[in-house]
Amino acid sequence: MAKSRTVFVCQQCGAQQAREMGRCPNCGSWGSLVEHIERKESTQSAARRTAVLTGGGAPQPLNAIPSGGVSRLPVRFQEFARVLGGGLVPGSLVLIGGEPGIGKSSLLLQSAAHFAEHVGEALYISAEESAQQIKLRADRMGLNPERLWISSETNLETAIGHIDAQRPGLVIVDSIQTVYLEELTSAAGSVGQVREGALRLLRIAKDLGIPIIIVGHVTKEGAIAGPRMLEHIVDVVLYLEGERFHQYRILRGVKNRFGSTDEVGIFEMTSDGLQEITNPSQVFLAERSANTPGSAVAVTLEGTRPILVEIQGLTSNTANPQPRRTVNGFDQNRLQMILAVLGKRVGVPLFNQDVYVNIVGGMKIGEPAADLAVATAIASSFRNQRVESDMVLVGEIGLSGELRGVTQLERRLGEAAKLGFRRAVCPPTQTPIRVDGMQITHARSLFEAIDAALGPAPRRKTRDDED
Numbered sequence: 001m002a003k004s005r006t007v008f009v010c011q012q013c014g015a016q017q018a019r020e021m022g023r024c025p026n027c028g029s030w031g032s033l034v035e036h037i038e039r040k041e042s043t044q045s046a047a048r049r050t051a052v053l054t055g056g057g058a059p060q061p062l063n064a065i066p067s068g069g070v071s072r073l074p075v076r077f078q079e080f081a082r083v084l085g086g087g088l089v090p091g092s093l094v095l096i097g098g099e100p101g102i103g104k105s106s107l108l109l110q111s112a113a114h115f116a117e118h119v120g121e122a123l124y125i126s127a128e129e130s131a132q133q134i135k136l137r138a139d140r141m142g143l144n145p146e147r148l149w150i151s152s153e154t155n156l157e158t159a160i161g162h163i164d165a166q167r168p169g170l171v172i173v174d175s176i177q178t179v180y181l182e183e184l185t186s187a188a189g190s191v192g193q194v195r196e197g198a199l200r201l202l203r204i205a206k207d208l209g210i211p212i213i214i215v216g217h218v219t220k221e222g223a224i225a226g227p228r229m230l231e232h233i234v235d236v237v238l239y240l241e242g243e244r245f246h247q248y249r250i251l252r253g254v255k256n257r258f259g260s261t262d263e264v265g266i267f268e269m270t271s272d273g274l275q276e277i278t279n280p281s282q283v284f285l286a287e288r289s290a291n292t293p294g295s296a297v298a299v300t301l302e303g304t305r306p307i308l309v310e311i312q313g314l315t316s317n318t319a320n321p322q323p324r325r326t327v328n329g330f331d332q333n334r335l336q337m338i339l340a341v342l343g344k345r346v347g348v349p350l351f352n353q354d355v356y357v358n359i360v361g362g363m364k365i366g367e368p369a370a371d372l373a374v375a376t377a378i379a380s381s382f383r384n385q386r387v388e389s390d391m392v393l394v395g396e397i398g399l400s401g402e403l404r405g406v407t408q409l410e411r412r413l414g415e416a417a418k419l420g421f422r423r424a425v426c427p428p429t430q431t432p433i434r435v436d437g438m439q440i441t442h443a444r445s446l447f448e449a450i451d452a453a454l455g456p457a458p459r460r461k462t463r464d465d466e467d
């Protein structure tokens with residue numbers, strides 16, 4: 001039996017203290033001591049554990065190692081499986097993070113129920129809600145499978161005892177911030193508890209070959225349980241995100257030892273739980289008001305999948321010396337850069353304008369290929385000229401006003417053509433591209449692109465508009 005004691009370790013310098021202190025006596029940093037469990041595991045048993053995890057360390061020729069060895073368990077929703085890289089890997093520890101109320105518990109209860117129905121026993125450890133509350137939720141979602149077990153245990157040691165005794169095929173721990181280890185003196189949810197709890201779950205997952213999914217609430221700053229240390233411990237990190245009062249939820253991979261992290265899964269909240277959306281572009285464009293100025297359609301690439309999204313821009317006169325720049329779903333600094341280029345290179349002066357940009361549907365766009373659509377939506381609102389409803393805009397904007405190439409342009413435009421778009425404005429390409437049914441305009445600069453999208457600038461009416 002391994003002996004253990006707890007120590008407080010400074011996260012800055014690594015010095016160990018026997019008791020909690022506000023300031024590290026070694027390096028002098030404040031609030032950096034975190035409680036750790038120090039295990040006296042014999043070197044032999046530690047070595048044996050490593051051997052189990054890695055399958056032995058003896059060198060072997062790369063070409064003698066069988067490929068594609070990872071088997072995967074099916075999960076509810078293709079969209080979820082895609083983000084996981086094809087399904088759950090046995091023995092993996094998966095973290096699903098997100099703000100409270102975003103739908104993590106719902107997604108996992110649906111997944112556990114699906115697993116119980118189609119694969120094997122699933123154990124849902126809910127330290128946050130009572131078994132009765134889970135039952136109510138399941139009833140509401142019409143779930144009642146036989147092999148789904150619910151435990152509202154908060155003591156992690158006891159919960160792990162249940163896992164060990166029952167050996168289910170899938171375990172959910174909801175959430176890592178509400179379970180605790182008795183050995184530690186710090187409170188549930190503290191950095192020490194979360195870290196040790198995750199390490200303990202990692203060990204049981206590997207030892208028994210059971211996939212374990214843990215829920216982690218995200219703090220206001222966007223980190224799971226303070227520092228990002230949880231992300232280093234687990235195999236897969238997914239975030240469920242979306243606007244609280246929008247119906248769409250996006251599941252995004254941040255780290256994945258078994259697949260790509262570019263993929264996103266898109267869901268809709270309904271009264272009976274999450275539903276997957278397999279044709280996101282159609283959904284994101286469904287409410288488009290194509291006939292008003294200030295709207296442009298971008299084609300972003302999320303992993304392997306092009307997704308069309310509507311981008312709305314609005315400008316309005318202001319006397320405020322520091323006009324507003326409000327943006328939803330797009331990078332604020334990127335927007336500032338686009339506004340500067342619009343002013344300097346295109347002749348769209350925005351110094352006396354409040355500017356609002358909104359990515360419709362709660363989507364967050366991280367790639368610069370959406371720059372052109374953002375710029376065009378703003379220019380469209382400012383000039384009161386609309387973009388034709390069958391046009392998409394793709395391209396990154398450079399500081400000298402040039403339009404820069406984007407990856408996989410042909411695939412993006414192909415997807416747009418499938419959805420009925422007939423015109424595209426995009427950067428020049430090295431080799432000519434052809435997309436059936438699509439008239440493609442290559443623009444070298446933002447000026448040319450906006451000219452192609454909106455037509456020539458209207459004559460200014462008042463002196464006030466002159467720059």
Ligand code: TYD
Pocket residue numbers: 098099100101102103104105106107268269270271272273274275
């Ligand atoms: P919940 O899954 O409890 O969020 P989290 O575990 O991330 O805190 O969901 C929050 C609330 O939203 C809950 O009251 C149920 C409701 N909800 C729906 O009505 N439909 C849905 O599709 C989802 C995901 C949630």
Ligand code: MG
Pocket residue numbers: 101104105106128174
């Ligand atoms: Mg929850």
